[in-house]
Amino acid sequence: MNRYQLAIQVDDKQVVLERILQVTRYRGFLIDGINAKVNTGTHIGYIELFVRSDRPIELLVDQINKLIDIKDVKVTHNTA
Template identity: 40%
Template sequence: MNQHSFAMQTRATPEVLERVLRVTRHRGFQIQSMQVDEIDNRQALRIRLTVYSERPISLLLNQLNKLIDVAQINELCTDQQQKWA
């Protein structure tokens, strides 16, 4: 299984975490760790996820980018690269 880490910035809406988790599950990725921090005076969230799957990470990132509340996604690391961006 491949492990991938990425960070995303979203609007701080009540349903954003549910949407992120649903898309992650529907695309066949399992969450290993998740960290959520409020930023910009509670107007936005920074979500850091580490997921694993045999599927390409682009399948997940492309779908997360389509969510209305997602402003930005940055891939941090994969287990194959072992190099932080």
């Protein structure tokens, strides 16, 4: 399986973390780790997500990007 690291910027809204975790699992990616913090001044959340899968990472990036409260998704590390 390939390992990937994603950097995700979000609007700090209810359940945004749950939404990302649900989409990640449903689209066939296993979660190795997660770091999350919110800048309370800007209400912007920053999430680092470590995942692995046999599937291309673009499939997950596109699906996370579709979530309403997501501002940006970048793949910061890719072993594929």
